[in-house]
Amino acid sequence: SQQGEEDPQALSIQEGENATMNCSYKTSINNLQWYRQNSGRGLVHLILIRSNEREKHSGRLRVTLDTSKKSSSLLITASRAADTASYFCATNKGGSYIPTFGRGTSLIVHP
């Protein structure tokens, strides 16, 4: 079963626009991670946010975590065509090291 669920399933934007993806989960977590996957290849780790953190930044990426709503968002600012990929959230439930992935958001950035 999927612990994290990304929303929307697919997102299509123009280069330069911002892209926001959301992740909801069901049980308490220790941390939440966002990954990127290009076209059926391996995943690339983007950001890890711990349950006691509310916001983290990395370059053009901003991740927020709201544990009261059991949700997280990933914002990509000033998107580029190279950002076209699938984005997954993965959660580590309390007491578990096993990350559980959602189904992902497919982002297409048009040049």
Place this chain on the structure above:
Amino acid sequence: ETGVTQSPTHLIKTRGQQVTLRCSSQSGHNTVSWYQQALGQGPQFIFQYYREEENGRGNFPPRFSGLQFPNYSSELNVNALELDDSALYLCASSLAGFGNEQFFGPGTRLTVL
């Protein structure tokens, strides 16, 4: 590019056969995890190996088995292949410890006919 490599890149097998997939972990990493990713889905955790011992297992039957070697490389073996085993198989290496960043290999695409 991470330092994690997987072989082969692609593989075609028939139902009932057995397959072995290989993974070399990133230098310094002693933990390897294997995932199955069906088309259009997120990765599903199969199992994790730490210092040559299975350290946790997802909801996969016993015909999915693994090994980790002293150099921390790893194998995933699947017996009695079924059509639903067709997927991208990903391995990820990491340092031991809770919630550490995982570095993924490019995956092996397995097709079962």
